[in-house]
Amino acid sequence: MFQIDRFGRVPIYEQIIEQTQRLIASGALKEGDQLPSVRVLSQELTVNPNTLQKAYSELERRGICISAPGNGRFVTGDAARIVGEGLKEKLGEVRRISEELCAAGVHVEQVLNAVSAAYGKETKD
Amino acid sequence: MFQIDRFGRVPIYEQIIEQTQRLIASGALKEGDQLPSVRVLSQELTVNPNTLQKAYSELERRGICISAPGNGRFVTGDAARIVGEGLKEKLGEVRRISEELCAAGVHVEQVLNAVSAAYGKETKD
Amino acid sequence: MFQIDRFGRVPIYEQIIEQTQRLIASGALKEGDQLPSVRVLSQELTVNPNTLQKAYSELERRGICISAPGNGRFVTGDAARIVGEGLKEKLGEVRRISEELCAAGVHVEQVLNAVSAAYGKETKD
Amino acid sequence: MFQIDRFGRVPIYEQIIEQTQRLIASGALKEGDQLPSVRVLSQELTVNPNTLQKAYSELERRGICISAPGNGRFVTGDAARIVGEGLKEKLGEVRRISEELCAAGVHVEQVLNAVSAAYGKETKD
DNA sequence: GTGGTCTAGACCACT
DNA sequence: GTGGTCTAGACCACG
Numbered sequence: 215m216f217q218i219d220r221f222g223r224v225p226i227y228e229q230i231i232e233q234t235q236r237l238i239a240s241g242a243l244k245e246g247d248q249l250p251s252v253r254v255l256s257q258e259l260t261v262n263p264n265t266l267q268k269a270y271s272e273l274e275r276r277g278i279c280i281s282a283p284g285n286g287r288f289v290t291g292d293a294a295r296i297v298g299e300g301l302k303e304k305l306g307e308v309r310r311i312s313e314e315l316c317a318a319g320v321h322v323e324q325v326l327n328a329v330s331a332a333y334g335k336e337t338k339d
Numbered sequence: 340m341f342q343i344d345r346f347g348r349v350p351i352y353e354q355i356i357e358q359t360q361r362l363i364a365s366g367a368l369k370e371g372d373q374l375p376s377v378r379v380l381s382q383e384l385t386v387n388p389n390t391l392q393k394a395y396s397e398l399e400r401r402g403i404c405i406s407a408p409g410n411g412r413f414v415t416g417d418a419a420r421i422v423g424e425g426l427k428e429k430l431g432e433v434r435r436i437s438e439e440l441c442a443a444g445v446h447v448e449q450v451l452n453a454v455s456a457a458y459g460k461e462t463k464d
Numbered sequence: 465m466f467q468i469d470r471f472g473r474v475p476i477y478e479q480i481i482e483q484t485q486r487l488i489a490s491g492a493l494k495e496g497d498q499l500p501s502v503r504v505l506s507q508e509l510t511v512n513p514n515t516l517q518k519a520y521s522e523l524e525r526r527g528i529c530i531s532a533p534g535n536g537r538f539v540t541g542d543a544a545r546i547v548g549e550g551l552k553e554k555l556g557e558v559r560r561i562s563e564e565l566c567a568a569g570v571h572v573e574q575v576l577n578a579v580s581a582a583y584g585k586e587t588k589d
Numbered sequence: 590m591f592q593i594d595r596f597g598r599v600p601i602y603e604q605i606i607e608q609t610q611r612l613i614a615s616g617a618l619k620e621g622d623q624l625p626s627v628r629v630l631s632q633e634l635t636v637n638p639n640t641l642q643k644a645y646s647e648l649e650r651r652g653i654c655i656s657a658p659g660n661g662r663f664v665t666g667d668a669a670r671i672v673g674e675g676l677k678e679k680l681g682e683v684r685r686i687s688e689e690l691c692a693a694g695v696h697v698e699q700v701l702n703a704v705s706a707a708y709g710k711e712t713k714d
Numbered sequence: 715g716t717g718g719t720c721t722a723g724a725c726c727a728c729t
Numbered sequence: 730g731t732g733g734t735c736t737a738g739a740c741c742a743c744g
Contacts, residue, residue, distance in 0.1 A: 225719060232439075239443035251731065262721045267733075275650070282470045284728035284731050301443055305453045308436055311429055312457030318364040318426055322458045326451055328430045332437030333447045345657045350743060387744045475728055489693040512729050551693055554686055555703045561683055562707030564607070568614035568676055572708045576701055578680045582687030583697045600734060626716065637736045642718075659716050659743035 215250065218259055226261055230269035235297045238278065238289065245294070249279055249287040340375065343384050351386055355394035360422045363403065363414065370419075374404055374412040401425075465500065468509050476511055480519035485547045488528065488539065495544070499529055499537040526550075590625065593634055601636055605644035610672045613653065613664065620669070624654055624662040 216233050218226055237243040252270065256263040270287055273279045278293045312325055341358050343351055362368040377395065381388040395412060398404045402421055406412045437450055466483050468476055487493040502520065506513040520537060523529045527546055531537045562575050591608050593601055612618040627645065631638040645662055648654045653668045687700055 227719080236439070236443050241444075252733095253731080262723095264722090265720060268719090270732090280471045281732060282729090283475075283733075285470070286731060297443075301440065301445055304436055304440055305445070305449060308433060308440075308450055309453040309457045311433055311436075312454045314361070315426060315429055315433075316458050318361070318423075320426055320430070322454065324430060325433055325454045325458075328434040329437045329447065329450050329454060332434045333441050333450075345660070346655050350658075352743080390744055393744090477728080486689070486693070515729060518728090548693075551690060551695055554690055555695070555699060558683060558686055558690075558700055559703040559707045561679055561686075562704045564611070565676065565679055565683075566708050568611050568672075569616070570676055570680070572704065574680060575683055575704050575708075578684040579687045579697065579700045579704060582684045583691050583700075602734080627718095628716080637738095639737090640735060643734090645717090656717060657744095658718075661716060 216255075216259055218261065227265050227269040227272070230266060231272055234269070234273055235278065235300065238293050238297045239301065243289050243293075245289055245291045247289045249289065251286060341380075341384060343386060352390050352394040352397070355391060356397055359394070359398060360403065360425060363418050363422045364426070368414050368418075370414055370416045372414045374414065376411060466505075466509060468511060477515050477519040477522070480516060481522055484519070484523060485528065485550060488543050488547045489551070493539050493543070495539055495541045497539045499539065501536060591630075591634055593636065602640050602644040602647070605641060606647055609644070609648060610653065610675065613668050613672045614676065618664050618668075620664055620666045622664045624664065626661060 215237075216230060218229055220226065224232075234243070234249070243249075249270065250258070252263045252266045255261070255266050259266075270279065270281070274281060274287070277290060277296055279287050280290050281287045308329075315325055316322070341355060343354055345351065347354075349357075359368070359374070368374075374395070375383070377388050377391045380386070381391050384391075395404065395406070399406060399412075402415060403418045404412050404414050433454075440450055441447070466480060468479055470476065474482075484493070484499070493499075499520070500508070502513050502516045505511070506516050509516075520529065520531070524531060524537075527540060528543045529537050530540050558579075565575055566572070590612075591605060593604055595601065599607075609618070609624070618624075624645065625633070627638045627641045630636070630641050634641075645654065645656070649656060649662070652665060652671055654662050655665050656662045683704075690700055691697070
Protein backbone atom coordinates (compact mmCIF):
# COMPACT_ATOMS: atom_id res chain seq x y z
CA MET A 215 0.00 0.00 0.00
CA PHE A 216 2.87 2.34 0.75
CA GLN A 217 6.38 2.52 -0.57
CA ILE A 218 9.00 3.84 1.83
CA ASP A 219 12.43 5.16 0.98
CA ARG A 220 14.47 5.10 4.15
CA PHE A 221 17.58 6.74 2.72
CA GLY A 222 16.25 9.74 0.86
CA ARG A 223 16.20 13.16 2.39
CA VAL A 224 12.43 13.23 2.74
CA PRO A 225 11.32 12.04 6.19
CA ILE A 226 9.31 8.86 6.35
CA TYR A 227 6.32 10.59 7.84
CA GLU A 228 6.19 12.99 4.92
CA GLN A 229 6.27 10.07 2.54
CA ILE A 230 3.25 8.62 4.29
CA ILE A 231 1.43 11.93 4.08
CA GLU A 232 2.31 12.33 0.43
CA GLN A 233 1.26 8.84 -0.55
CA THR A 234 -1.93 8.92 1.44
CA GLN A 235 -2.89 12.11 -0.35
CA ARG A 236 -2.03 10.47 -3.63
CA LEU A 237 -4.38 7.61 -2.85
CA ILE A 238 -7.13 10.11 -2.17
CA ALA A 239 -6.40 12.11 -5.30
CA SER A 240 -6.55 8.96 -7.40
CA GLY A 241 -9.79 7.90 -5.75
CA ALA A 242 -8.36 4.77 -4.15
CA LEU A 243 -9.35 6.22 -0.78
CA LYS A 244 -12.76 7.79 -0.48
CA GLU A 245 -14.84 9.58 2.12
CA GLY A 246 -15.53 7.37 5.09
CA ASP A 247 -12.84 4.84 4.28
CA GLN A 248 -10.82 3.71 7.24
CA LEU A 249 -7.10 4.28 7.16
CA PRO A 250 -4.90 1.37 8.20
CA SER A 251 -4.34 1.45 11.93
CA VAL A 252 -1.10 2.75 13.30
CA ARG A 253 -0.18 -0.63 14.69
CA VAL A 254 -0.97 -2.67 11.62
CA LEU A 255 0.75 -0.30 9.26
CA SER A 256 3.79 -0.05 11.47
CA GLN A 257 4.25 -3.78 11.19
CA GLU A 258 3.65 -3.88 7.46
CA LEU A 259 6.15 -1.14 6.74
CA THR A 260 8.43 -1.96 9.67
CA VAL A 261 8.18 1.65 10.65
CA ASN A 262 7.78 2.86 14.21
CA PRO A 263 4.19 3.52 15.30
CA ASN A 264 5.16 7.00 16.45
CA THR A 265 6.31 7.91 12.98
CA LEU A 266 2.96 6.88 11.54
CA GLN A 267 1.15 8.67 14.32
CA LYS A 268 2.97 11.82 13.33
CA ALA A 269 1.98 11.41 9.70
CA TYR A 270 -1.65 10.73 10.54
CA SER A 271 -1.79 13.65 12.95
CA GLU A 272 -0.66 15.97 10.22
CA LEU A 273 -3.25 14.58 7.81
CA GLU A 274 -5.83 15.16 10.50
CA ARG A 275 -4.65 18.71 11.02
CA ARG A 276 -5.10 19.32 7.32
CA GLY A 277 -8.66 18.05 7.55
CA ILE A 278 -8.01 15.05 5.36
CA CYS A 279 -8.87 12.45 7.95
CA ILE A 280 -10.39 12.39 11.41
CA SER A 281 -9.86 10.02 14.30
CA ALA A 282 -12.55 8.38 16.35
CA PRO A 283 -10.57 7.24 19.36
CA GLY A 284 -11.06 3.55 19.91
CA ASN A 285 -12.59 3.11 16.49
CA GLY A 286 -10.03 4.10 13.93
CA ARG A 287 -9.25 6.88 11.54
CA PHE A 288 -11.43 7.83 8.62
CA VAL A 289 -11.20 9.86 5.45
CA THR A 290 -13.26 13.04 5.65
CA GLY A 291 -15.68 14.36 3.08
CA ASP A 292 -13.44 17.33 2.38
CA ALA A 293 -10.39 15.17 1.77
CA ALA A 294 -10.59 15.12 -2.02
CA ARG A 295 -11.08 18.85 -2.22
CA ILE A 296 -8.25 19.62 0.17
CA VAL A 297 -5.87 17.32 -1.63
CA GLY A 298 -6.91 18.90 -4.91
CA GLU A 299 -5.95 22.32 -3.65
CA GLY A 300 -2.59 20.98 -2.61
CA LEU A 301 -1.99 19.79 -6.16
CA LYS A 302 -2.36 23.31 -7.46
CA GLU A 303 0.56 24.31 -5.30
CA LYS A 304 2.66 21.66 -6.97
CA LEU A 305 1.75 23.07 -10.34
CA GLY A 306 2.95 26.42 -9.07
CA GLU A 307 6.19 24.76 -8.09
CA VAL A 308 6.64 23.45 -11.60
CA ARG A 309 6.08 26.92 -12.91
CA ARG A 310 8.57 28.44 -10.51
CA ILE A 311 11.32 26.02 -11.44
CA SER A 312 10.51 26.50 -15.10
CA GLU A 313 11.01 30.21 -14.68
CA GLU A 314 14.42 29.56 -13.21
CA LEU A 315 15.33 27.30 -16.07
CA CYS A 316 14.08 29.89 -18.50
CA ALA A 317 16.22 32.57 -16.88
CA ALA A 318 19.20 30.24 -17.08
CA GLY A 319 18.73 29.82 -20.80
CA VAL A 320 17.42 26.26 -20.91
CA HIS A 321 15.26 25.56 -23.95
CA VAL A 322 11.58 25.12 -23.28
CA GLU A 323 11.57 21.88 -25.21
CA GLN A 324 13.87 20.28 -22.67
CA VAL A 325 11.52 21.13 -19.85
CA LEU A 326 8.49 19.95 -21.73
CA ASN A 327 10.32 16.74 -22.45
CA ALA A 328 10.97 16.23 -18.75
CA VAL A 329 7.27 16.52 -18.09
CA SER A 330 6.29 14.23 -20.93
CA ALA A 331 8.84 11.68 -19.82
CA ALA A 332 7.24 11.63 -16.39
CA TYR A 333 3.93 10.90 -18.03
CA GLY A 334 5.52 8.00 -19.87
CA LYS A 335 5.39 9.56 -23.28
CA GLU A 336 8.53 10.36 -25.21
CA THR A 337 8.32 13.51 -27.30
CA LYS A 338 10.58 14.21 -30.23
CA ASP A 339 12.81 17.26 -30.02
CA MET B 340 23.92 40.39 -3.35
CA PHE B 341 22.42 37.39 -1.62
CA GLN B 342 19.00 36.85 -0.15
CA ILE B 343 18.97 34.54 2.86
CA ASP B 344 16.02 32.77 4.42
CA ARG B 345 17.05 31.71 7.90
CA PHE B 346 13.86 29.84 8.67
CA GLY B 347 13.23 27.79 5.57
CA ARG B 348 14.02 24.14 5.19
CA VAL B 349 16.95 24.76 2.87
CA PRO B 350 20.23 25.20 4.70
CA ILE B 351 21.83 28.60 4.43
CA TYR B 352 24.98 27.24 2.82
CA GLU B 353 22.89 25.68 0.08
CA GLN B 354 21.18 28.99 -0.50
CA ILE B 355 24.58 30.61 -0.98
CA ILE B 356 25.65 27.94 -3.44
CA GLU B 357 22.37 28.11 -5.30
CA GLN B 358 22.38 31.86 -5.63
CA THR B 359 26.02 32.06 -6.61
CA GLN B 360 25.36 29.58 -9.36
CA ARG B 361 22.34 31.55 -10.44
CA LEU B 362 24.47 34.67 -10.74
CA ILE B 363 26.88 32.77 -12.95
CA ALA B 364 24.13 31.27 -15.06
CA SER B 365 22.66 34.72 -15.63
CA GLY B 366 26.05 36.16 -16.50
CA ALA B 367 26.18 38.53 -13.54
CA LEU B 368 29.31 36.71 -12.42
CA LYS B 369 31.94 35.92 -15.05
CA GLU B 370 35.31 34.23 -15.27
CA GLY B 371 37.88 36.00 -13.16
CA ASP B 372 35.38 37.90 -11.05
CA GLN B 373 36.17 37.95 -7.36
CA LEU B 374 33.72 36.54 -4.90
CA PRO B 375 33.07 38.53 -1.72
CA SER B 376 35.33 37.46 1.10
CA VAL B 377 34.02 35.24 3.84
CA ARG B 378 34.64 37.87 6.44
CA VAL B 379 32.86 40.67 4.62
CA LEU B 380 29.96 38.56 3.49
CA SER B 381 29.44 37.07 6.93
CA GLN B 382 28.96 40.58 8.30
CA GLU B 383 26.70 41.68 5.49
CA LEU B 384 24.42 38.68 5.80
CA THR B 385 24.99 38.23 9.53
CA VAL B 386 25.72 34.63 8.80
CA ASN B 387 28.25 32.45 10.55
CA PRO B 388 31.61 32.46 8.72
CA ASN B 389 31.72 28.69 8.95
CA THR B 390 28.54 28.54 6.94
CA LEU B 391 30.00 30.66 4.17
CA GLN B 392 33.20 28.69 4.27
CA LYS B 393 31.17 25.57 3.74
CA ALA B 394 29.39 27.06 0.75
CA TYR B 395 32.57 28.31 -0.87
CA SER B 396 34.34 25.02 -0.28
CA GLU B 397 31.57 23.24 -2.10
CA LEU B 398 31.72 25.70 -4.98
CA GLU B 399 35.45 25.09 -5.19
CA ARG B 400 34.95 21.38 -5.12
CA ARG B 401 32.63 21.72 -8.08
CA GLY B 402 35.27 23.72 -9.92
CA ILE B 403 33.15 26.83 -10.02
CA CYS B 404 35.58 29.00 -8.15
CA ILE B 405 39.13 28.76 -6.92
CA SER B 406 40.84 30.41 -3.99
CA ALA B 407 44.08 32.27 -4.33
CA PRO B 408 45.23 32.29 -0.72
CA GLY B 409 45.71 35.79 0.49
CA ASN B 410 44.22 37.22 -2.66
CA GLY B 411 40.63 36.13 -2.64
CA ARG B 412 38.40 33.69 -4.44
CA PHE B 413 37.72 33.89 -8.17
CA VAL B 414 35.26 32.48 -10.66
CA THR B 415 36.91 29.90 -12.91
CA GLY B 416 36.68 29.68 -16.67
CA ASP B 417 34.75 26.45 -16.44
CA ALA B 418 32.14 27.94 -14.09
CA ALA B 419 29.50 28.72 -16.70
CA ARG B 420 29.80 25.27 -18.25
CA ILE B 421 29.67 23.47 -14.92
CA VAL B 422 26.67 25.45 -13.76
CA GLY B 423 24.96 24.65 -17.05
CA GLU B 424 25.43 20.96 -16.46
CA GLY B 425 24.02 21.38 -12.98
CA LEU B 426 20.78 22.63 -14.43
CA LYS B 427 19.99 19.07 -15.42
CA GLU B 428 19.30 18.43 -11.77
CA LYS B 429 16.50 20.95 -11.96
CA LEU B 430 15.11 19.17 -14.98
CA GLY B 431 15.11 16.03 -12.88
CA GLU B 432 13.18 17.90 -10.25
CA VAL B 433 10.57 18.88 -12.80
CA ARG B 434 10.32 15.27 -13.83
CA ARG B 435 9.94 14.09 -10.26
CA ILE B 436 7.15 16.50 -9.49
CA SER B 437 5.49 15.66 -12.78
CA GLU B 438 5.51 12.02 -11.80
CA GLU B 439 3.76 12.90 -8.60
CA LEU B 440 1.16 14.91 -10.43
CA CYS B 441 0.72 12.06 -12.89
CA ALA B 442 0.20 9.61 -10.05
CA ALA B 443 -2.37 11.95 -8.52
CA GLY B 444 -4.34 12.04 -11.74
CA VAL B 445 -3.51 15.54 -12.95
CA HIS B 446 -3.77 15.90 -16.72
CA VAL B 447 -0.49 16.27 -18.56
CA GLU B 448 -1.80 19.34 -20.35
CA GLN B 449 -2.06 21.25 -17.07
CA VAL B 450 1.56 20.58 -16.28
CA LEU B 451 2.70 21.48 -19.77
CA ASN B 452 0.72 24.67 -19.49
CA ALA B 453 2.49 25.55 -16.26
CA VAL B 454 5.83 25.19 -18.02
CA SER B 455 4.75 27.16 -21.06
CA ALA B 456 3.36 29.89 -18.88
CA ALA B 457 6.73 30.21 -17.20
CA TYR B 458 8.30 30.68 -20.62
CA GLY B 459 5.88 33.47 -21.32
CA LYS B 460 3.96 31.69 -23.99
CA GLU B 461 0.27 31.03 -23.78
CA THR B 462 -0.66 27.58 -24.98
CA LYS B 463 -3.83 26.85 -26.82
CA ASP B 464 -5.89 23.94 -25.63
CA MET C 465 -32.65 12.31 22.68
CA PHE C 466 -28.87 12.41 22.75
CA GLN C 467 -26.41 14.16 20.53
CA ILE C 468 -23.13 12.30 20.10
CA ASP C 469 -19.85 13.62 18.77
CA ARG C 470 -17.73 10.64 17.86
CA PHE C 471 -14.65 12.63 16.95
CA GLY C 472 -14.32 15.08 19.77
CA ARG C 473 -11.96 14.74 22.69
CA VAL C 474 -14.69 13.90 25.17
CA PRO C 475 -15.42 10.18 25.40
CA ILE C 476 -18.84 9.08 24.25
CA TYR C 477 -19.77 7.66 27.60
CA GLU C 478 -19.08 11.00 29.23
CA GLN C 479 -21.30 12.69 26.70
CA ILE C 480 -24.11 10.32 27.65
CA ILE C 481 -23.61 11.03 31.34
CA GLU C 482 -23.39 14.74 30.77
CA GLN C 483 -26.49 14.95 28.63
CA THR C 484 -28.52 12.72 30.91
CA GLN C 485 -27.68 14.96 33.81
CA ARG C 486 -28.58 17.99 31.76
CA LEU C 487 -31.99 16.50 31.05
CA ILE C 488 -32.48 16.00 34.74
CA ALA C 489 -31.29 19.48 35.62
CA SER C 490 -33.68 21.00 33.12
CA GLY C 491 -36.53 18.86 34.41
CA ALA C 492 -37.04 16.90 31.20
CA LEU C 493 -36.27 13.75 33.18
CA LYS C 494 -37.92 13.37 36.57
CA GLU C 495 -38.02 10.89 39.41
CA GLY C 496 -39.37 7.56 38.27
CA ASP C 497 -38.87 8.19 34.57
CA GLN C 498 -37.45 5.26 32.69
CA LEU C 499 -34.17 5.64 30.85
CA PRO C 500 -33.95 4.13 27.36
CA SER C 501 -32.60 0.60 27.40
CA VAL C 502 -29.03 -0.07 26.47
CA ARG C 503 -30.09 -2.18 23.52
CA VAL C 504 -32.49 0.33 22.05
CA LEU C 505 -30.25 3.31 22.62
CA SER C 506 -27.21 1.57 21.19
CA GLN C 507 -29.09 1.09 17.94
CA GLU C 508 -30.46 4.59 17.85
CA LEU C 509 -27.07 6.20 18.41
CA THR C 510 -25.12 3.43 16.68
CA VAL C 511 -22.95 3.32 19.73
CA ASN C 512 -21.37 0.26 21.25
CA PRO C 513 -23.59 -1.22 24.01
CA ASN C 514 -20.55 -1.45 26.27
CA THR C 515 -20.15 2.30 26.01
CA LEU C 516 -23.74 2.87 27.13
CA GLN C 517 -23.37 0.33 29.85
CA LYS C 518 -20.39 2.24 31.12
CA ALA C 519 -22.34 5.50 31.14
CA TYR C 520 -25.33 4.00 32.93
CA SER C 521 -23.14 2.28 35.49
CA GLU C 522 -21.56 5.58 36.33
CA LEU C 523 -24.96 7.25 36.64
CA GLU C 524 -26.02 4.48 38.99
CA ARG C 525 -22.87 4.83 40.99
CA ARG C 526 -23.69 8.48 41.45
CA GLY C 527 -27.16 7.57 42.64
CA ILE C 528 -28.85 9.28 39.73
CA CYS C 529 -30.57 6.20 38.41
CA ILE C 530 -31.15 2.67 39.55
CA SER C 531 -31.69 -0.50 37.58
CA ALA C 532 -34.60 -2.83 38.25
CA PRO C 533 -33.27 -5.97 36.59
CA GLY C 534 -35.63 -7.11 33.90
CA ASN C 535 -37.69 -3.97 34.21
CA GLY C 536 -35.46 -1.19 33.13
CA ARG C 537 -33.56 1.68 34.61
CA PHE C 538 -35.25 4.55 36.46
CA VAL C 539 -34.40 8.03 37.63
CA THR C 540 -34.09 8.15 41.41
CA GLY C 541 -35.67 10.64 43.76
CA ASP C 542 -32.26 12.05 44.66
CA ALA C 543 -31.31 12.60 41.04
CA ALA C 544 -32.16 16.28 40.86
CA ARG C 545 -30.33 17.03 44.09
CA ILE C 546 -27.25 15.08 43.11
CA VAL C 547 -27.09 16.69 39.70
CA GLY C 548 -27.41 20.06 41.35
CA GLU C 549 -24.40 19.37 43.52
CA GLY C 550 -22.48 18.28 40.44
CA LEU C 551 -22.96 21.71 38.97
CA LYS C 552 -20.36 22.95 41.39
CA GLU C 553 -17.80 21.22 39.22
CA LYS C 554 -18.80 23.52 36.41
CA LEU C 555 -18.36 26.48 38.66
CA GLY C 556 -14.87 25.20 39.32
CA GLU C 557 -14.32 25.05 35.61
CA VAL C 558 -15.34 28.67 35.27
CA ARG C 559 -12.92 29.53 38.01
CA ARG C 560 -10.11 27.60 36.38
CA ILE C 561 -10.55 29.31 33.04
CA SER C 562 -10.87 32.65 34.75
CA GLU C 563 -7.55 32.04 36.43
CA GLU C 564 -6.00 31.41 33.05
CA LEU C 565 -7.48 34.58 31.66
CA CYS C 566 -6.28 36.46 34.70
CA ALA C 567 -2.76 35.13 34.24
CA ALA C 568 -2.89 36.14 30.59
CA GLY C 569 -3.73 39.70 31.53
CA VAL C 570 -7.40 39.79 30.52
CA HIS C 571 -9.40 42.34 32.48
CA VAL C 572 -11.85 40.91 34.96
CA GLU C 573 -14.63 43.05 33.49
CA GLN C 574 -14.44 41.21 30.22
CA VAL C 575 -14.92 37.88 31.93
CA LEU C 576 -17.75 39.15 34.06
CA ASN C 577 -19.36 40.51 30.93
CA ALA C 578 -19.17 37.11 29.29
CA VAL C 579 -21.02 35.60 32.24
CA SER C 580 -23.62 38.33 32.34
CA ALA C 581 -24.18 38.04 28.63
CA ALA C 582 -24.91 34.35 29.06
CA TYR C 583 -27.52 35.26 31.63
CA GLY C 584 -29.12 37.61 29.18
CA LYS C 585 -28.32 40.74 31.07
CA GLU C 586 -26.23 43.52 29.64
CA THR C 587 -23.78 44.96 32.15
CA LYS C 588 -22.99 48.61 32.33
CA ASP C 589 -19.35 49.54 32.46
CA MET D 590 9.67 29.12 34.07
CA PHE D 591 7.07 26.41 33.55
CA GLN D 592 4.91 24.51 35.97
CA ILE D 593 4.04 20.95 35.00
CA ASP D 594 1.26 18.80 36.38
CA ARG D 595 2.08 15.21 35.54
CA PHE D 596 -1.10 13.69 36.89
CA GLY D 597 -3.84 15.84 35.46
CA ARG D 598 -5.72 14.88 32.37
CA VAL D 599 -4.15 17.61 30.27
CA PRO D 600 -1.11 16.32 28.37
CA ILE D 601 2.22 17.83 29.29
CA TYR D 602 2.78 19.18 25.81
CA GLU D 603 -0.47 21.11 26.02
CA GLN D 604 0.59 22.58 29.33
CA ILE D 605 3.76 23.81 27.69
CA ILE D 606 1.78 25.33 24.83
CA GLU D 607 -0.66 26.94 27.21
CA GLN D 608 1.98 28.41 29.48
CA THR D 609 4.14 29.64 26.66
CA GLN D 610 1.15 31.48 25.27
CA ARG D 611 0.48 32.88 28.69
CA LEU D 612 4.02 34.25 28.86
CA ILE D 613 3.46 35.94 25.53
CA ALA D 614 0.08 37.33 26.54
CA SER D 615 1.57 38.80 29.69
CA GLY D 616 4.46 40.29 27.77
CA ALA D 617 7.13 38.20 29.46
CA LEU D 618 8.02 36.82 26.03
CA LYS D 619 8.29 39.29 23.18
CA GLU D 620 8.97 39.25 19.46
CA GLY D 621 12.41 37.95 18.70
CA ASP D 622 12.95 36.39 22.10
CA GLN D 623 14.50 32.97 22.02
CA LEU D 624 12.58 30.11 23.56
CA PRO D 625 14.51 27.79 25.85
CA SER D 626 16.06 25.01 23.82
CA VAL D 627 14.45 21.61 23.78
CA ARG D 628 17.40 20.04 25.52
CA VAL D 629 17.79 22.62 28.23
CA LEU D 630 14.12 22.73 29.03
CA SER D 631 13.84 18.97 29.05
CA GLN D 632 16.43 18.84 31.79
CA GLU D 633 14.90 21.65 33.79
CA LEU D 634 11.45 20.12 33.75
CA THR D 635 12.66 16.52 33.62
CA VAL D 636 10.39 16.06 30.66
CA ASN D 637 11.35 14.12 27.57
CA PRO D 638 12.77 16.23 24.72
CA ASN D 639 10.22 14.70 22.33
CA THR D 640 7.38 16.01 24.41
CA LEU D 641 8.78 19.51 24.25
CA GLN D 642 9.45 19.16 20.57
CA LYS D 643 5.82 18.33 20.09
CA ALA D 644 4.73 21.39 22.03
CA TYR D 645 7.08 23.70 20.17
CA SER D 646 6.04 22.26 16.82
CA GLU D 647 2.46 23.09 17.56
CA LEU D 648 3.36 26.62 18.62
CA GLU D 649 5.24 26.94 15.38
CA ARG D 650 2.28 25.68 13.40
CA ARG D 651 0.15 28.35 15.03
CA GLY D 652 2.62 30.99 13.93
CA ILE D 653 3.65 31.86 17.45
CA CYS D 654 7.27 30.92 17.08
CA ILE D 655 9.61 29.95 14.29
CA SER D 656 12.66 27.76 14.30
CA ALA D 657 16.00 28.59 12.74
CA PRO D 658 17.60 25.15 12.62
CA GLY D 659 20.92 25.19 14.35
CA ASN D 660 20.19 28.54 15.94
CA GLY D 661 17.18 28.16 18.12
CA ARG D 662 13.52 29.02 18.21
CA PHE D 663 12.19 32.55 18.30
CA VAL D 664 8.95 34.34 19.07
CA THR D 665 7.39 35.78 15.94
CA GLY D 666 6.01 39.27 15.47
CA ASP D 667 2.48 37.93 15.15
CA ALA D 668 2.69 35.96 18.38
CA ALA D 669 0.95 38.50 20.60
CA ARG D 670 -1.87 38.98 18.13
CA ILE D 671 -2.39 35.27 17.61
CA VAL D 672 -2.40 34.57 21.32
CA GLY D 673 -4.83 37.42 21.81
CA GLU D 674 -7.26 35.87 19.39
CA GLY D 675 -6.99 32.60 21.26
CA LEU D 676 -8.02 34.35 24.46
CA LYS D 677 -11.27 35.43 22.87
CA GLU D 678 -12.12 31.80 22.38
CA LYS D 679 -11.65 31.24 26.08
CA LEU D 680 -14.05 34.02 26.85
CA GLY D 681 -16.53 32.27 24.56
CA GLU D 682 -15.97 29.14 26.59
CA VAL D 683 -16.83 30.98 29.78
CA ARG D 684 -19.98 32.20 28.15
CA ARG D 685 -20.97 28.75 26.95
CA ILE D 686 -20.56 27.22 30.38
CA SER D 687 -22.40 30.11 31.93
CA GLU D 688 -25.31 29.44 29.63
CA GLU D 689 -25.37 25.85 30.81
CA LEU D 690 -25.36 26.96 34.42
CA CYS D 691 -28.12 29.44 33.68
CA ALA D 692 -30.22 26.73 32.08
CA ALA D 693 -29.64 24.53 35.11
CA GLY D 694 -30.93 27.23 37.43
CA VAL D 695 -27.69 28.35 39.04
CA HIS D 696 -27.81 31.92 40.28
CA VAL D 697 -25.73 34.38 38.31
CA GLU D 698 -24.11 35.62 41.50
CA GLN D 699 -22.50 32.25 42.08
CA VAL D 700 -20.90 32.31 38.67
CA LEU D 701 -19.72 35.87 39.06
CA ASN D 702 -18.25 34.90 42.39
CA ALA D 703 -16.30 32.10 40.77
CA VAL D 704 -14.79 34.57 38.35
CA SER D 705 -14.00 37.10 41.02
CA ALA D 706 -12.43 34.45 43.18
CA ALA D 707 -10.13 33.57 40.34
CA TYR D 708 -9.08 37.17 40.16
CA GLY D 709 -8.30 37.09 43.84
CA LYS D 710 -11.14 39.31 44.91
CA GLU D 711 -13.95 38.10 47.08
CA THR D 712 -17.33 39.61 46.27
CA LYS D 713 -20.17 39.78 48.70
CA ASP D 714 -23.38 38.01 47.77
C1' DG E 715 25.36 24.31 20.72
C1' DT E 716 20.67 23.97 17.90
C1' DG E 717 16.40 21.58 15.78
C1' DG E 718 14.54 17.33 13.22
C1' DT E 719 13.72 12.61 12.79
C1' DC E 720 13.41 7.98 14.18
C1' DT E 721 13.27 3.67 16.98
C1' DA E 722 11.78 0.79 20.86
C1' DG E 723 8.68 0.11 23.97
C1' DA E 724 5.57 1.44 27.59
C1' DC E 725 1.02 2.97 29.63
C1' DC E 726 -3.59 4.76 29.47
C1' DA E 727 -8.42 5.45 28.07
C1' DC E 728 -12.01 4.29 24.93
C1' DT E 729 -14.97 1.02 22.03
C1' DG F 730 -8.86 -3.91 18.90
C1' DT F 731 -8.29 1.52 18.44
C1' DG F 732 -5.83 6.22 19.12
C1' DG F 733 -3.05 9.32 22.41
C1' DT F 734 0.73 10.28 25.23
C1' DC F 735 5.13 9.72 27.16
C1' DT F 736 9.92 8.10 28.13
C1' DA F 737 14.64 6.84 26.86
C1' DG F 738 17.93 7.31 23.89
C1' DA F 739 19.89 7.45 19.32
C1' DC F 740 21.47 9.68 14.86
C1' DC F 741 21.84 13.37 11.58
C1' DA F 742 22.48 18.02 9.57
C1' DC F 743 23.21 22.74 10.52
C1' DG F 744 25.72 26.82 12.51
